[in-house]
Amino acid sequence: MDLFGALATAIKNKFEGNAALVAALGGSTGKHSLRMYFKKAPEDEGDFKQFPYVVYFITTAEREDTLSERGKTLNVQFNIYDSDEDSPDDDSTLNDIYSKLSELYNESTLTVAGYDHIYMIEMNAIPIPTTDDTQQITVNYEVMLQVS
Amino acid sequence: MFKQRWYDKKFKKDTLDPEIVKRLEASGLLVEGEIKQAITNIGLIDEGTYRATITHETDAQALKVKIGSPLGDINNPRENPPYPLYLEFGTVNMPPFFPMRRGLIDSKSRLQVIWR
Numbered sequence: 178m179d180l181f182g183a184l185a186t187a188i189k190n191k192f193e194g195n196a197a198l199v200a201a202l203g204g205s206t207g208k209h210s211l212r213m214y215f216k217k218a219p220e221d222e223g224d225f226k227q228f229p230y231v232v233y234f235i236t237t238a239e240r241e242d243t244l245s246e247r248g249k250t251l252n253v254q255f256n257i258y259d260s261d262e263d264s265p266d267d268d269s270t271l272n273d274i275y276s277k278l279s280e281l282y283n284e285s286t287l288t289v290a291g292y293d294h295i296y297m298i299e300m301n302a303i304p305i306p307t308t309d310d311t312q313q314i315t316v317n318y319e320v321m322l323q324v325s
Numbered sequence: 326m327f328k329q330r331w332y333d334k335k336f337k338k339d340t341l342d343p344e345i346v347k348r349l350e351a352s353g354l355l356v357e358g359e360i361k362q363a364i365t366n367i368g369l370i371d372e373g374t375y376r377a378t379i380t381h382e383t384d385a386q387a388l389k390v391k392i393g394s395p396l397g398d399i400n401n402p403r404e405n406p407p408y409p410l411y412l413e414f415g416t417v418n419m420p421p422f423f424p425m426r427r428g429l430i431d432s433k434s435r436l437q438v439i440w441r
Binding site for chain 1: 399400402403406407410411414415416417418420421423426427430433
């Protein structure tokens with residue numbers, strides 16, 4: 178498996194093993210469960226998306242020369258979305274998911290096939306002002322891996 | 326008798342190494358150019374507005390260079406949407422294209438040469 182695929186799987190596996198974040202994102206059973214997606218949320222009937230959900234991306238990867246073995250520093254971006262149609266001023270759901278996401282991933286250990294994990298650190302969290310009826314927080318992580 | 330001398334901001338400004346200022350300016354120009362190139366490479370040159378607004382500001386006193394676009398208003402997104410933010414980080418309807426981060430990474434090796 179390529180590096181991006183292996184890292185994406187590691188992130189997904191960690192999510193699926195965390196009851197608190199799974200519960201915040203639709204639970205673990207049923208049609209709209211486990212709502213953390215890599216690259217793109219699935220389209221549902223009539224373009225309807227079930228909120229809240231998270232989409233994550235691996236945006237950049239740089240060669241890391243400071244390690245003894247070949248390594249990479251990667252940026253992983255999580256976009257957390259919720260609908261604000263019912264209560265535009267209430268962002269508690271979004272903040273709750275952000276807090277659970279941080280608890281799970283910040284300074285955590287990932288199991289990435291073919292790589293040794295060095296670190297995963299939260300770099301920033303940015304509330305994005307939207308023009309539609311959604312709320313969004315973007316959270317960026319830096320991940321360093323070394324070839325096993 | 327012992328005399329204490331105070332060197333204030335004016336002193337710092339007057340004595341700032343011109344070589345440092347030159348390198349800061351060169352760094353700003355380099356990253357600005359790479360971000361514009363990233364926008365072109367990704368295909369985000371719709372009317373070229375975004376590309377044309379990418380600029381840099383050198384603050385020699387703070388030893389800082391700010392690079393970005395003034396497009397949009399984060400406090401009034403419905404009237405004046407902050408498109409640079411949407412292109413960088415994505416939205417519910419669009420993935421992130423991250424031209425700023427691409428531009429910075431593409432500049433890294435030459436930034437190291439500038440500051441060697």
